[in-house]
Amino acid sequence: xxxxxxxxFMQRAFIAGIMVAIICSAIGTFIVLKRLSMxxxxxxxxxxxxxxxxxxxxxxxxxxALLFSAIxxxxxNRLRKTKVHGDVAIAIFFSAGLAVAVVLLSLANxxxxxxxxxxxxxxxxxxxxDLQIVMGLGILTVGAIILFxxxxxxxxxxxxxxxxxxxxxxKLNDALVxxxxxxxxxxxxxxxxxxxxxxxxxxxxxxLQISKNFKETILFSTVFAILSVVTGLISSxxxxxxxxxxxxxxxxxxxxxxxxxxxxxxxxxxxA
Amino acid sequence: MAERxxxxxxxxxxxxxxxxLEDINLVIERGDFLGIIGPNGSGKTTLLKIMxxxxxPKGGTVELFGVNIHHFKDWFRIGYVAQHAINFDMNFPLSVxxxxxxxxxxxxxxxxxxxxxxxxxxxxxxxIVGMKGYKNKMIGExxxxxxxxxxxxxxxxSEPELLILDEPTAGVDIRVQKEFYDFLERLNKERKIxxxxxxxxxxxxxxxxxKLVCMNKRLFPGCYADESLIDVPIEGMKLIHHLHxx
Numbered sequence: 001x002x003x004x005x006x007x008x009f010m011q012r013a014f015i016a017g018i019m020v021a022i023i024c025s026a027i028g029t030f031i032v033l034k035r036l037s038m039x040x041x042x043x044x045x046x047x048x049x050x051x052x053x054x055x056x057x058x059x060x061x062x063x064x065a066l067l068f069s070a071i072x073x074x075x076x077n078r079l080r081k082t083k084v085h086g087d088v089a090i091a092i093f094f095s096a097g098l099a100v101a102v103v104l105l106s107l108a109n110x111x112x113x114x115x116x117x118x119x120x121x122x123x124x125x126x127x128x129x130d131l132q133i134v135m136g137l138g139i140l141t142v143g144a145i146i147l148f149x150x151x152x153x154x155x156x157x158x159x160x161x162x163x164x165x166x167x168x169x170x171k172l173n174d175a176l177v178x179x180x181x182x183x184x185x186x187x188x189x190x191x192x193x194x195x196x197x198x199x200x201x202x203x204x205x206x207x208l209q210i211s212k213n214f215k216e217t218i219l220f221s222t223v224f225a226i227l228s229v230v231t232g233l234i235s236s237x238x239x240x241x242x243x244x245x246x247x248x249x250x251x252x253x254x255x256x257x258x259x260x261x262x263x264x265x266x267x268x269x270x271x272a
Numbered sequence: 273m274a275e276r277x278x279x280x281x282x283x284x285x286x287x288x289x290x291x292x293l294e295d296i297n298l299v300i301e302r303g304d305f306l307g308i309i310g311p312n313g314s315g316k317t318t319l320l321k322i323m324x325x326x327x328x329p330k331g332g333t334v335e336l337f338g339v340n341i342h343h344f345k346d347w348f349r350i351g352y353v354a355q356h357a358i359n360f361d362m363n364f365p366l367s368v369x370x371x372x373x374x375x376x377x378x379x380x381x382x383x384x385x386x387x388x389x390x391x392x393x394x395x396x397x398x399x400i401v402g403m404k405g406y407k408n409k410m411i412g413e414x415x416x417x418x419x420x421x422x423x424x425x426x427x428x429x430s431e432p433e434l435l436i437l438d439e440p441t442a443g444v445d446i447r448v449q450k451e452f453y454d455f456l457e458r459l460n461k462e463r464k465i466x467x468x469x470x471x472x473x474x475x476x477x478x479x480x481x482x483k484l485v486c487m488n489k490r491l492f493p494g495c496y497a498d499e500s501l502i503d504v505p506i507e508g509m510k511l512i513h514h515l516h517x518x
Contacts, residue, residue, distance in 0.1 A: 033364065147383055154374045157366060160354055164324050165378035165430070166347035212410045213367035 004237050012126045017233055017247070019138040020183075020190045020199070021225035026145050027183045028200035028225075029207070029218050030176060033156050035086075039076065039177065040197035042090035043184040046072045046097030048193050050185075051118045052104040061118065062133060066185045072097065073177035121192030121244035123233070130189055137186050141179050148172060153214050190229075191244035199225065202251040209262045224254055274301035276338065277434050277466050278323060283332035285318060292318050294489045296332070302433070305460045305467045307477045310487035316470045317355060319487070320438055323468075324352055337433075348378040351427030353420075355438035355470075362412040368422050369407040372397055375429025397425040400463075401455070417448040428459075434466045435459070441473065453480045 004010050031039060050068030054061030072093045079089035105115070117125065126134070145152065155162040155169050163169045180200075187196045207221035232247030239246075276299055283296040292315045300306055310316050321327040322334060325341055334341040337349060375397065376390045386394075398404045401421040406414065411422060420440060427435055437456075441449045457480065459465045471477050478484060486492040 033361075150374075150377050150380075150386070151382065153366075153370070154377055157360070157364060157371075157374070158354075160326065161352060161374070161426075162377075163326060164347060164350070164352045165374070166345070167377060168382075208363065208365060211365045212408070213370055214365055215370075217365040 004234065009124055009126070010233075010237070012128075012131050013123045013233055013243075014230070016126045016131055016134045017123060017190055017229040018226055019134055020187045021203075021229040022222055023138050023141045023183045024187055024196075024199040025203040025207075025221040025225035026218055027141065027176075027180050028204045029214075029221050030152055030156050031180060032201055032204040032208070034176075036090075037201050038087060038090050038197070039073075039180060040184055040200035042076070042094040042097075043069045043073060043181050044188065044193045044196040045094045045101075047181075047185050047188060048118065049097035049100035049104075051188070051193075052101040052115065055114055056104045056108055060129075062130075062185060062189075065188065066182065068097065069181040069185055070178050073181040074174055077174055077177050117192075118188055119193050120242060121188065121190055121195065123190045123243045126189060134186050134189070137182050141182055141186075144175065144179055148175065152176060191247055195244045195248045198248045198251065199228075202248070202255055203228065206251070206255050206258050209258050224251065228254060274303055276300070277302055277304075277336070278468075279333075279335045279338075280323075281333045283319075283322065283329055283334060285315070285322065285327070285330050287318075291489060293322075296491055298485070298491060300434075300466065300468060302466055303460070303464060305456070305480075305482040306469070307481035307484045308468065308470045308487055309474050309477060309484065310472065312472055314472075314488040316472070316487055317438055320352075320436055320468075320470055323436065324350065348430045349433050351375075351424075351430055351432030351435040353423045353427050353435070353437045353440055355442065360412075364412060366411050367407065368398070368403060368409050368411055368414070369394065371411050371422055372407075372425045372429050375426040378430050393431065394429050397429040400428060400459075401425040417445070417452070420452070432465065434468065436468045436470075438470050439472070440469065441471065453477075456480070 005014070028040070031037060047065040047069045050065030051061040053059075053068065054064035057064075076086075076089045076093055079092070080086045084092070151162070151167050151172055154165070154167060155172055159169055183200070184196050187199055191199050203221040203225040204217070206224045207217050207219075211217040211220050228251035229247050231250045233243060235241065235250070236243040236246040278298065278300040280296055280298040283293055284291070285293040296319065308316055308319070318327065322329050322341075323336070325344065325347070329341070336344045337346065339346075372394050373386060373390070376386055376394060380386065380390065395404065395407075398407055401424055403418065403421050403425060406418065406422075411419065414422065424435075424437075424440075441452060456467060456469070460467050460482075467481075469477065469481060
């Protein structure tokens with residue numbers, strides 16, 4: 001079992017994967033409860049535009065992806081305040097990001113292999129620089145959540161009362177979407193653009209079925225995210241399957257198991 | 273003369289050119305228990321939202337505790353229980369205690385954690401509304417009346433001098449409503465909290481509040497006097513003859 005930890009690329013994969021699990025599940029709890037589940041998927045596709053831009057101009061793609069999605073996240077927030085509904089705002093930025101990526105792709109006659117690794121993730125190729133970026137941004141995100149925990153909880157539950165209490169709701173909403181953008185971009189290397197949103201949404205969806213308060217929700221969500229990443233990584237190593245897909249499939253299996261347990265087994269028991 | 277907690281002078285408000293509030297003048301003094309009644313769409317909630325700083329007034333002045341609303345910062349002095357406060361996502365994972373603790377956030381400010389004193393105030397607020405035994409329950413599992421109490425406890429946890437309630441008895445049955453008004457009277461008399469209650473239901477409220485104004489875009493003070501109440505053969509109900517100026 002421990003032999004896989006002998007390889008330094010595996011060590012890096014585990015460290016980066018666990019950090020990504022922690023920030024995805026924590027940010028995901030707020031996003032899901034704010035009914036913005038699709039923002040993760042939207043920002044990931046916007047990030048693809050940023051990645052393409054980086055590859056095109058030969059800049060480190062994570063940086064351009066980060067800028068691209070952070071600015072778009074703020075744009076989505078602005079649009080949500082006008083007469084454009086939240087999901088429409090996300091859809092507009094989503095398609096714009098994808099369009100940028102496709103256009104740049106055609107101009108460059110395809111970056112194939114490199115872009116492919118961003119689409120599907122390549123946790124086993126996480127290098128020292130990637131790891132430093134994941135850890136740096138991850139610690140920043142966790143720190144921000146701890147510092148503003150009570151305010152984030154309040155504005156997630158009841159925005160109007162939070163405003164009346166004098167909480168700077170607009171600024172904190174901006175902070176939350178920027179943290180989401182950071183989380184999405186950091187996670188791209190691990191599970192890939194196409195699967196990022198599942199790591200944001202599924203652990204929280206599992207946790208919501210069994211938790212009774214907010215703290216429990218974040219805690220259980222983090223536990224399931226870490227379990228999914230670790231189990232996914234180990235199985236991808238032994239069965240030689242795509243890591244991102246393995247991680248997400250494990251989390252979906254957890255989701256199905258907990259849902260069945262919660263909705264059928266408990267009911268059957270209480271009927272018996 | 274008692275301290276003026278809210279003073280509104282010549283307030284006007286329109287929404288896309290359609291007049292919502294016209295020439296509102298209203299003074300609320302410390303210790304008042306004021307009821308504002310009016311039909312749906314009469315601008316009651318808009319007036320409250322202006323008092324709470326959620327909407328900017330367009331003409332006229334609003335002063336809170338003697339400070340112009342544009343410069344007012346001490347929002348913890350005002351507690352607010354919103355209309356439909358209890359209509360949230362039933363599965364939202366919050367315990368009763370977590371909901372009430374939000375009432376302390378305005379006083380604590382950013383970046384500061386709740387301390388022992390805050391926890392005690394939260395416990396006290398739960399005690400006042402009679403929900404102490406429910407503190408670890410999930411908020412979505414409570415009945416409508418119980419949720420309403422929790423939201424009032426949240427408002428009380430900021431130790432407000434003024435408590436504003438928008439349609440607090442909507443969706444709560446008559447028996448619970450009676451208890452609820454008893455409870456508000458005690459808050460007003462024993463804890464000296466100034467109360468503003470907005471409702472379109474003129475049934476119970478007219479016999480419980482100290483002052484009453486009727487509203488339909490404009491305010492009609494004095495639309496209520498004790499003698500205009502007519503007893504009807506339903507417990508706790510009185511008929512009131514009043515005009516909305518139409």
